[in-house]
Amino acid sequence: VPDPEREFVRRLAKLASRSRGSTLVAQGIGDDCAVLRLPRNHEALVTTDFSLEGVHFRREWHPADAVGHRCLTRGLSDIASMGGEPLAAFLSLAMPADLPQRWADEFLTGLLRLAKRHGVTLAGGDTAQSPDGVLADIMVLGSVPRGQAVLRSGARVGDDIYVTGLLGGAVAVLEQLRAEGSRPGAASLARKRSANRLSYEQRRHFYPEPRVEVGHFLREKKLASAMIDISDGLSVDLAHICEESGVGAWISEAAVPHPPGATLEQALHGGDEYEFIFTVPAGKSPRVPAVITGVPITYIGTVVKGKGIWLVDREMKSRRPLEARGWQHFGGE
């Protein structure tokens, strides 16, 4: 469908040009490729993430601008968790024929508002008609000084383990939406409120802020030995660090920070959170601030020899294995 598609690309280019951040984009939307310059002596970081209706969001639960915001957050968070700077985003968006124009516009508004805040240019993408539901794929290109990307594989025995922010809020809201089902209350919850009037937990669910400044700080100060963002849940993503680094971990149950609206279980296994887990060599630990650019930083445990992750109870008397199990996506009931 070349013509409506071309029309959409034009509108996209127009909207994108308003929020143009980076001077590194030599050629944006409107040619076969985008042409970009990386800062000198930097490496390129690339990440791609799907946002599929029915899997990652539901149109009856999530306002269009929140879907756009969350879509870009997934990509920005991946760049940030390597300690990089996001430069440009590319959006592939397939829409069903009967999607209201307004939905697409609000989706883009939410995405571009977040892009602007982080100086990221929407530099290209693709559109198509979707056979079923809204399908978005976001690609973010970032950069990091050569050889300085913070990988998952750098954790060493004796390192301290930290997390950013409070965990479990996003999944607590998801559980609530699921419990309310398709009753009108759920559908209108987010629509009725502007982002400012949402609770902490609701903001983490509908408009999660990627921790770009935190990642930048930890990389620049050379504090983090390994880092990952929590997309599938603390238990799953800490297991990624342990596996890639060939180590185990002890986590203190009492230390895992969660907001009043979330349980410990939700904090341990809740996904779509976009907070960070990072490890710091014990010698550098005193230099880790309690708050980085407004985000609280919490010590939760230690990297140990061997395999597996252990949860130590509040009295520090017993431990049990922490099973790596992420929360269900929106597809399941």
Next chain:
Amino acid sequence: VPDPEREFVRRLAKLASRSRGSTLVAQGIGDDCAVLRLPRNHEALVTTDFSLEGVHFRREWHPADAVGHRCLTRGLSDIASMGGEPLAAFLSLAMPADLPQRWADEFLTGLLRLAKRHGVTLAGGDTAQSPDGVLADIMVLGSVPRGQAVLRSGARVGDDIYVTGLLGGAVAVLEQLRAEGSRPGAASLARKRSANRLSYEQRRHFYPEPRVEVGHFLREKKLASAMIDISDGLSVDLAHICEESGVGAWISEAAVPHPPGATLEQALHGGDEYEFIFTVPAGKSPRVPAVITGVPITYIGTVVKGKGIWLVDREMKSRRPLEARGWQHFGGE
């Protein structure tokens, strides 16, 4: 669905490591981002393209390895049409729960075979369960010496217009598939034959070869003033060049090259072809070879003042406007 997803990413990483081409990939699949080095004094080229079941391919018509091949061709062709070198590819792939394992494996085999031929590393991606049909989004990162990307906007009045290869073969095969409908003949056509035993037209449809070497040659010799790949059809894509360059064009009907199995109409409007249109300043035209790395190069017309594209008849007596109209995708009947 973290576990089967992780399993798939592991298999992907294993398959990808076998076909690893570029030494520029510092960190491939298995972290939050891929980390890549660009050659010195080069700019990054980025392109993303959907391949959606029912829109860009049909499982009953296209063997899985051809779908994988075509998916990557879309991206490589965009890089090549800027005169760039493809470095790395990123695949986002959503599959329905009931997709046979074998289909996914053959899809990857077709994609990776082409990647290997062009020294391209599959460096990352995303997977998810699809609500309906196979959804692939390919992102290709390439590079080009700084300031030397061949844009759509560089055509000037008096430039000669060329195309690579023969046009219309791919759409002729599509028409045939459509005419045969869901009769067993159509379904088994491609499955039964190995790629080598396909006709020229069938190869352009099922396994189109992106013109990477041609794009490289034309950029390096500084011959092309503007270039685009034919994804929507000669009439549509030449209109893109004219629009971006602020010029018009005359095309000689007799000059448009098409294989015996395709009509002039199909050559003028057939999409999914991945041949190139390029313009060359008249003074450099004598230096354009008749064949570049095995691909025939044909002069078809001239860039002129004003708006619109005109088709001149065989006797050079009359002209008619060439309407920019691409061929229908697979969705319509």
